[in-house]
Amino acid sequence: MRYLPLHFDLQGRTVLVVGGGELARRKVDLLLRSGAGIELVAPEISDELFSMLTSHTIHQANYESSRVNNQALVVAATNNPAVNEAVSIDARARNIPVNVVDAPELSTVTFPAIIDRDPLIVSVGSSATSPVLTRYVRQLIEQTLPEGLSAVASYLGQVRDRLKEVFPDIEMRRRQTENFLESPGYSAAESGDFKAAERYLFDKENESLAGEVYVVGAGPGDPDLLTLKALQLMQKADVVLYDNLVSPGVLDRVRRDARMEFVGKRSGYKSTSQEHINDMLVRLANEGHRVLRLKGGDPFVFGRGGEEIIALIQQQIPFQVVPGITAALGCATYAGIPLTHRDLSQSVRFVTGHPKDGEVDLPWQELTHENETIVFYMGLSGLSSICQQLVKHGRRHDTPAAIISKGTTPEQQVLKGTLETLPGLVARTQILSPTIVIVGDVVNFADQVSS
Ligand code: SAH
Numbered sequence: 273m274r275y276l277p278l279h280f281d282l283q284g285r286t287v288l289v290v291g292g293g294e295l296a297r298r299k300v301d302l303l304l305r306s307g308a309g310i311e312l313v314a315p316e317i318s319d320e321l322f323s324m325l326t327s328h329t330i331h332q333a334n335y336e337s338s339r340v341n342n343q344a345l346v347v348a349a350t351n352n353p354a355v356n357e358a359v360s361i362d363a364r365a366r367n368i369p370v371n372v373v374d375a376p377e378l379s380t381v382t383f384p385a386i387i388d389r390d391p392l393i394v395s396v397g398s399s400a401t402s403p404v405l406t407r408y409v410r411q412l413i414e415q416t417l418p419e420g421l422s423a424v425a426s427y428l429g430q431v432r433d434r435l436k437e438v439f440p441d442i443e444m445r446r447r448q449t450e451n452f453l454e455s456p457g458y459s460a461a462e463s464g465d466f467k468a469a470e471r472y473l474f475d476k477e478n479e480s481l482a483g484e485v486y487v488v489g490a491g492p493g494d495p496d497l498l499t500l501k502a503l504q505l506m507q508k509a510d511v512v513l514y515d516n517l518v519s520p521g522v523l524d525r526v527r528r529d530a531r532m533e534f535v536g537k538r539s540g541y542k543s544t545s546q547e548h549i550n551d552m553l554v555r556l557a558n559e560g561h562r563v564l565r566l567k568g569g570d571p572f573v574f575g576r577g578g579e580e581i582i583a584l585i586q587q588q589i590p591f592q593v594v595p596g597i598t599a600a601l602g603c604a605t606y607a608g609i610p611l612t613h614r615d616l617s618q619s620v621r622f623v624t625g626h627p628k629d630g631e632v633d634l635p636w637q638e639l640t641h642e643n644e645t646i647v648f649y650m651g652l653s654g655l656s657s658i659c660q661q662l663v664k665h666g667r668r669h670d671t672p673a674a675i676i677s678k679g680t681t682p683e684q685q686v687l688k689g690t691l692e693t694l695p696g697l698v699a700r701t702q703i704l705s706p707t708i709v710i711v712g713d714v715v716n717f718a719d720q721v722s723s
Contacts, residue, residue: 274399275382282308282344290335290359291349292317295373299347300324302383313339314350337362345381348372376400385410387417392425420462424453427461427469438474443510447562448473450508483557485584487577489570489596490514493681494606495521497597505594509564511556513549517568517706519681526564546576550583557589568706570598574624574649598622600647603679603708607686608718616713617645625651625658625709632657636665645712651675652707656695662711663691672715677707688715 287303289296292314300310300321310328312321313335322330331339335355340346340362348359348370360378363370372378384395385406394413398406428435428449439445452458457472486505491497498506506512506526514523515536526532535552537543549565556563571577571593584591600622604611611620623639625632625648632654639646639662651658655675663669669692677685683704689697691711 275397277384277395277397279393279395280306280345282306285309285344286311286342287345287347288313288339288341288343289347289349290314290339290355291347291351291373292321292332293349293351294318295349295351296347297321297324299349299371299373299383303347305388308344311339311343335359340366340368342366343368346370348375348378387414389417389422389425391429392421418462420459423464424458424461427466430466431470431473435473438476443560447560483560483562483589485553485557485563485565485580485589485591486594487565487567487571487580487591488594489575489598490518490522490566490568491597492517492569492599492602492679493519493521494602495519495525497602497680498522498525499594499596501594502596505564505592506566509562511561512564512566513552514566515568518566521681522566526566530564546579550580553580554583554587554589557584557591558587567596568599569602570596573598573600573622599649599679599706599708600710603676603684604647604710606680606684607674607676607710609674609710610714610717611645611647611710613714613717616643616717618643620645620647622647622649624649625654627654627657632661634661636661640666642668642713645710645714648709648711650706651709652698652703652705655698655709658709659691659695667691667711671711672713673709673711674715675703675707675709677703677705679706679708688719 282303284307286309289300289303289310289312292312296312296314297318297320300312303310304324310325312325312328313331313333315332315334317330317332335358337358340359346359346363346368348356350356356372356375357378360370360372364380369381370379371381371383376382382397382400384397387394387410396406396410396413435445439448452473455472457469460468486509488502488505490502503525509527509530511531511533512526513533513535535544535549553563553565565580567575567577569575577593581591581593600611612618621639621644623634623646648658659673670690672688673691673694674686674688675694675698685703687694687697687701
């Protein structure tokens with residue numbers, strides 16, 4: 273992170289603005305909203321600036337170094353690069369933060385794009401790479417922000433001290449406030465009915481102390497494949513239990529201050545047993561935490577989510593399960609393979625290819641329908657055996673087959689062959705886990721179209 277975002281309290285402090293035209297006007301407008309006192313210097317000053325600054329200081333003169341003098345912030349907004357540079361040098365020499373409009377290389381601070389729902393401010397910066405992108409992102413965020421945030425923020429500001437008295441424990445206060453934000457109290461505060469809001473925010477009886485567990489599907493890797501519900505709960509949880517299949521990009525979207533617990537398998541370490549994970553979920557929820565159990569793909573597809581919720585039901589812990597995009601769906605789509613197709617495949621089966629005692633033990637005679645696509649999870653180590661058994665039980669040896677490694681991530685790799693050739697191809701290539709194997713005529717579907 274090249275730039276640290278800070279929100280600057282300029283109330284009653286002085287800002288030196290150099291420039292008298294449109295660029296300066298825009299900055300002055302913003303600075304006035306923050307309550308700063310303005311000292312403006314420029315040889316020519318627009319009428320508009322004059323009328324905006326009637327109760328501030330204006331020097332109608334050329335800029336001189338001595339103007340930089342103990343101000344809280346200096347802004348250079350002239351269209352003369354030499355003047356802008358001189359202002360920057362002078363401010364930096366005196367250790368005063370300086371912004372030069374459109375010249376990040378001369379600035380020590382930059383103005384972010386903002387969404388102003390005063391007292392709530394959202395600021396967006398792109399580390400001076402692209403102001404257009406910054407504004408675009410601001411617009412995306414603006415669309416998703418609930419209405420009435422300003423009123424809710426004002427209300428929470430008003431009751432902040434009292435909330436501290438009533439709920440002295442910081443964790444308890446945070447949960448109480450989070451619960452309030454999802455209660456009908458939010459809309460009450462939004463519409464200015466602070467009395468009704470009060471009942472929810474200060475209600476000690478509400479369930480703020482009861483912990484809960486969210487068993488959430490994190491999808492196959494690409495964070496853009498998370499569901500909105502998954503994202504919301506990822507932002508709400510305070511402890512997160514995750515395993516190998518959850519990609520770094522997804523983990524980045526978990527609330528910053530959540531405690532992260534890795535409960536997967538890492539080479540060289542013993543993996544955490546399922547019983548131990550179940551116990552952890554129960555214990556953390558009983559301690560009052562909002563526990564996020566983040567699982568690759570979908571929690572109920574080869575994910576042992578079922579075992580986890582049994583443990584929660586037995587201990588009467590409230591929980592939610594959120595489906596995720598399972599690896600078969602994500603990988604097939606990102607590899608351009610439709611899992612079913614009117615003419616080629618009328619059904620699809622998800623099968624575990626995990627070998628037990630070195631053998632993949634499956635009801636092979638059920639897997640030989642010409643018009644069915646089969647997706648093998650955990651099929652890498654047993655790949656040769658899977659392909660041989662399918663042919664032995666009647667599938668064509670030239671049935672197309674693909675292996676997809678690290679599907680939907682930037683490292684995705686796809687190898688295509690047939691039941692006969694795929695094991696050899698894989699043996700000659702370095703393939704990284706996790707991988708999924710797709711068998712059926714749909715594998716070559718897209719290639720036929722493009723050739
Ligand atoms: N619950 C998960 C599956 C867990 S089993 C889901 O719904 O996707 C683990 C297996 O999932 C791996 O061995 C592999 O076969 C498959 N898998 C998970 N993510 C994958 C990915 N990004 N690319 C390829 N295969 C993946």
